[in-house]
Amino acid sequence: MNVACDPRGRVWNYETCRSIAPLTLEINRLKREKDAVILAHSYVEPEIIYGVGDFTGDSYYLSVKARESRASVIVFAGVVFMAETAKILSPGATVVVPDRASGCSLADSISGADVRRLRVLHPGAPVVCYINSTAEVKAESDVCVTSGNVYDIVTSLPEPRVIFVPDRLMADNLRAELRRRGVKKDVLSSDGTCMVHDAFTPGQISQARSQFPGLKVVAHPECPADVASAADFVGSTGAMMKYVKETAAPYYLMLTECGLVGRLEVEAPEKRFIGGCRLCPYMKLNSLEKVRDALASPRPDQIVTLDEDLRLRASRCIERMFELVPKN
Numbered sequence: 339m340n341v342a343c344d345p346r347g348r349v350w351n352y353e354t355c356r357s358i359a360p361l362t363l364e365i366n367r368l369k370r371e372k373d374a375v376i377l378a379h380s381y382v383e384p385e386i387i388y389g390v391g392d393f394t395g396d397s398y399y400l401s402v403k404a405r406e407s408r409a410s411v412i413v414f415a416g417v418v419f420m421a422e423t424a425k426i427l428s429p430g431a432t433v434v435v436p437d438r439a440s441g442c443s444l445a446d447s448i449s450g451a452d453v454r455r456l457r458v459l460h461p462g463a464p465v466v467c468y469i470n471s472t473a474e475v476k477a478e479s480d481v482c483v484t485s486g487n488v489y490d491i492v493t494s495l496p497e498p499r500v501i502f503v504p505d506r507l508m509a510d511n512l513r514a515e516l517r518r519r520g521v522k523k524d525v526l527s528s529d530g531t532c533m534v535h536d537a538f539t540p541g542q543i544s545q546a547r548s549q550f551p552g553l554k555v556v557a558h559p560e561c562p563a564d565v566a567s568a569a570d571f572v573g574s575t576g577a578m579m580k581y582v583k584e585t586a587a588p589y590y591l592m593l594t595e596c597g598l599v600g601r602l603e604v605e606a607p608e609k610r611f612i613g614g615c616r617l618c619p620y621m622k623l624n625s626l627e628k629v630r631d632a633l634a635s636p637r638p639d640q641i642v643t644l645d646e647d648l649r650l651r652a653s654r655c656i657e658r659m660f661e662l663v664p665k666n
């Protein structure tokens with residue numbers, strides 16, 4: 339199998355798999371010994387997802403798995419804000435991260451103090467935070483949302499004005515969708531962006547369409563609004579995968595992180611993808627070696643700890659999302 343978006347350019351054949359087997363076997367043994375579970379985000383490298391991961395998906399799916407988990411140890415192969423969410427929802431577990439430097443341009447764009455300032459500037463407007471935010475920001479917010487449920491949850495809020503943090507581009511896409519639905523609501527936003535999705539342009543789409551007739555363009559709502567409006571489909575990571583699997587097209591252009599394309603190449607091998615995706619440098623800080631070390635004997639910087647008052651406030655914000663999310 340050739341996962342074209344493998345960040346190290348490897349071909350996933352028998353030899354490659356054999357070369358990582360000593361590490362994957364060691365990690366899987368350690369998991370049993372430590373009563374651990376590994377949550378792997380779709381954007382980390384394939385040897386983590388397919389070699390040792392117990393659950394793979396986007397930050398919402400993995401937060402549900404963290405909430406359901408009864409494991410003593412959760413290894414979060416993703417980025418730090420996601421591991422914080424796991425700790426918020428599964429406080430009894432020891433939550434570890436392979437690399438403490440795995441930040442996020444979006445989550446790190448705003449602090450809890452910034453949210454408090456926004457509240458003072460816009461009294462009465464509830465703060466809606468995207469799940470891609472730190473525990474500190476969640477603790478200052480009223481309700482958390484994901485790229486899949488943001489439209490329904492914001493629509494359901496009674497207030498005429500909301501503060502949406504931290505993604506400026508998703509806020510633009512949210513305004514457009516609310517207009518399309520005929521929902522009258524002011525959406526104020528902060529100024530963060532995802533460095534991966536912010537880099538796509540409408541020019542890339544028009545060039546690709548001229549080269550590949552019948553192409554379907556699939557975008558994440560963290561992309562700029564002019565990119566989203568030029569795409570054939572815009573949705574969360576899970577919705578993007580479903581769309582590709584269920585749609586017939588000769589080619590797809592995925593405007594998201596390369597790891598998702600790697601997953602689709604494995605799980606929908608009959609589909610053809612043209613170049614365009616981008617790597618998240620933070621996600622690529624994860625490696626099998628770091629997962630093994632975090633599991634075997636975590637250093638203090640690999641263990642996620644949260645002040646209990648902050649954790650409880652952040653937990654209320656996330657639980658409100660679970661209450662408001664449409665059941666189907």
Ligand code: SF4
Pocket residue numbers: 417441442443444445470532533534535595618619620621
């Ligand atoms: S892909 Fe974007 S939102 Fe996700 S971790 Fe990387 S920088 Fe953050």
